[in-house]
Amino acid sequence: NVNLSGNFSLSELKGFANDLKDEFESIYEVSKVNITGITDREVKVYLNPFKMAAMQVSFTDVENAVKFENMSISGGEAKIGKIDRSVRIIGEFKDPRQIANIIVKRDKGNIVYMRDIATVVYGFKERDSYSHLDKQPVVTLQIVKKSGENLLSTTSQVFQVLKEARQSKMIPDNLKITITNDQSDMVKKQINNLENSIIMGVIFVVAILFLFLGTRNSLIVGFSIPMSMLIAFMVMGLADYKINMIVLFALILALGMLVDNAIVVTENIYRFVQRGYPVKEAARQGVGEVAMPIISSTATTLAAFLPLVFWHSIMGEFMKYLPITLIVVLTASLFNALVIVPVLFVDFYKPGDNNPLPKTKRSLRLAGLFSVLAVIAFVAKWNVLGSLLVVAVVLGLLNLAFLTRLAIWFQKVFLDWLENTYLKFIRFAIRKNNAYWMIAGTFLLMILTIGFYFGSKPKVDFFPSSDPKLINVIAEMPISTDIRVSDSVMQVIQAEVYKLIQPDMNIVKSVLTVTGKGAVGQNEGFTSRGGAPNKGIITINFVDFQDRHGINTFNIMRRLADSLIGRYPGVNISLEKQREGPPVGYPINIEISGKEFGTLLRVTDSIKALINRNNIPGIEGLTMDLDIGKPELLVKIDRDKARRFGLSTGQIGDAIRTALFGKDISDFK
Structure with a gap:
């Protein structure tokens, strides 16, 4: 907007x-x-019913006078000499003031002009909504x-x-x-999170594997993250899948599982190399030995997500992107581990690369080259490439200083100590009756865990709640309240809202107040009616979470609810926060059905009053999907008397509607 x-x-x-x-x-x-x-602008003709009655002018006379004057029609063709000319009568009004001078009725030499019975004004249509942004019309x-x-x-x-x-x-x-x-703000943040997660994932994976496998092998495994993502994007592109919030979430979720297969394959190939096999033979033996285990392991993971693809209803349409994306990405990681990683290992591995001391001159030359390229990248505003080059330079210098020596110590000293400690524990666990105690302890821990889970009765929420990015204050006046009255009430509520949020105005981005059309909340029951003259909404937008200085917007929402709800007689006020996840409707719906509509309304109204009287904790707003109690005036026509004056029910109804509501009779261009 x-x-x-x-x-x-x-x-x-x-x-x-x-x-x-x-x-x-x-x-x-x-x-x-x-x-x-x-x-939109319109020409309004304000008729004086008393002058109309005195001059015996009806609404139909006025309507016909405007219709038949404000038109351009074809008059056929005229033969002028040897040329046929089209004839067109131009009668459309060019100035609203012309309407005041048209003849409405001529009777026995008496002429009635529009100006005699009406006032013509060129203005705006009656407003069906009012909008204010930060107290200003918008x-x-x-x-x-x-x-x-x-x-x-x-x-x-x-x-x-x-x-x-x-x-x-x-x-x-x-x-x-x-x-x-x-909406692009959230997409940009999710994409940035994905990029940061990929970069940090590669860095952490390389750093951890560096301690176990050395520089080259850790880079090979780290390369599997962007490669698997690339393959997944290609497959989803061919399947015409768009990037949305659920796809981005699934990609971030899959990052932690992408390197599992590549680590297993790389480690097993490296094991064969340490046993003296040539690199190519080590790759063939290493992949062949673990191929079936990692395929079955990946298949079991995919099987856990597969049922989500067949989820029905609107939730299924919303959530299906999660399992599909995970299945595609994990399958891509399996292909990368079995096909691409062995090739990279054979091409880039050098014997003895697990713990060589760095060559100082070559490392410094590469660091200098990357630094120059980083400067060029930043000058060209290729910030991502420049940042990656800076990271490479820093890591290279750290590797030159102490990382390689740290890896040697880790492999020669720490791993040996860890293996010996593990062997001692295994010997203890399988000694005599210790194994039975281990099994019994495992079952006891499982029973205690299950008992704690069901005993504590944890709360269940379909989507977790977070500090709301926006808060809606929804106000509903009595049915048939004029929109101008509703807007004046909303101004009073808006002033009170500003007082309540004044201590936290530094985190408020904007306050939008809408009355009438467009005054809709997020919940299904409210949005389905599209707003009404007796309804208004105040939307408070907050700055991003990291800019709120620790202020909890939930507390602001509770403060508004405690102060506003029940404060204004005849005004029903409710609050709602930004909805998390898909449109799932209200948490609780009570459906009441019956044959007699009047009885149904009375029962529904009594149930609503009963719930309100009990002040049930957790209920912030109780609404019905049907407006009741709208007052109306019933007009009963005496058909015998109407016939004496030559009037029908349709004519009377049309006259009443025109007198009260007005009527569109022509277009002014």
Whole structure:
């Protein structure tokens, strides 16, 4: 959402919004752009019923007068000499003031003009919503992306349009532009997390394996992480799988399992090399010996995730990307371990590479070369490549200083001590009756674990809750409340919200207040109605978690709930936080069915009142999916009297609706 605000009139904001809308819609990835917060312009004809009655003018007379004057029609063709000319009658209004001068009725020489019975105003439609961003009126452009298009690319082009609009003075410098509901932020963070996890995973894997296998062998295993990811991306690309939140989560989850097979294969090949086998023969023997075990091990892991693919309902559609991604990535890691790792080992392994002391001159030359390349990369703004080169230089220098000697000590001293300690423990465990005590202790620990789990009755939550990124304060006034009254109530609630969050304003990014259309929360029961004139919502957006200085937004939510709920008579206030995971609806739904609709409403209302009276802990908002109690006026027509005046029920109903609600009778272009 692109929100426009500032010291401008609504019509000026609407003009800026229309200009930006044209630019946004020229982006290929954008499907449509909706403008909210202001209504379209229209010509309003305010009729005086008393003057109409005095001059015997009906609504139908006014409607026909405007319709038949505001039109352009074809008049056929006229033959002028030897040329046929098309004839077109131009009658559309070019100025709203022309409407005031049309003749509505002519009777016995008496002419009634529109200006005699009405006032013509060129303004805006009656508002069905009010929006305020940080206490200022706001016009919002809702940008909708085409299905399947790249979200990050679309967002980047939107920001580029805004930048160019500033530079070209299409929009003034003092126009405030606020971006809300930017879904690309979360995607960027997840991608950054994935990149950081891959880099850190490679570094830690190489560092740990360096102690066991030496420099080259550890690099070979570390290479399996990006290689497995590359293979997985190729397969998912061929299957037309898009990168989404669940796929990114699955990739991060799979990082810890990617190197398992490569470690086993590399270690076994290295074992054969230590036994004196040639490198190629060691690779053949090493892979052949562990191929079936790692295949079966990977298959059991995949089997654990496979049932999730067949998960039904909307949750299945949402979660199926998790098992599919894990299956693809782990299969890619198996292929990498059995095919690619042996080849790399044969090509890059050198005898005695497990603990050689580094060659100082060569290491320093490589460090200097990588440093120069890193500087060039940073100058060219290839920051990722530059960072990787800096890491390589640092690791190389550390290796030159002490890492290789540390690896030698680890292999010669620490591993020997660890093996001897392990052998002593095994001898103790299998001595005489000790094995039985070990088995009994294992079963006892299992029983205690199961008993503790069921005895403590741990809470179950489908998706874990975290500090909310946004909080919605939802207010519902009585049915049929005028939208202007609802907006005035929302202003009072908004002022109180600002007082309550004032101590923590340093972590509040924006406060958006919407009344009427668009005032919808996240829960299914509320969003399904799309807002109403008697409803409003205040959305509090917070800064990112790392910028909150330890402030818990849950506490802010509880503070708002304690102060606002039940404070305003006749106003039902509830709070909700940002929903985690897929749309699963309410935690608890009570369905009430019956044959008599009136009885059904009374029972439902009594159950709702009963739950509210008991003050059950944990219930923050109790709502029904049906609005009841809306007052209405019933008009009963005396058909005999209506016939005497030549009126039908349809004519009377149309006249009443026109008098109360108005009627669209023509288009002003």
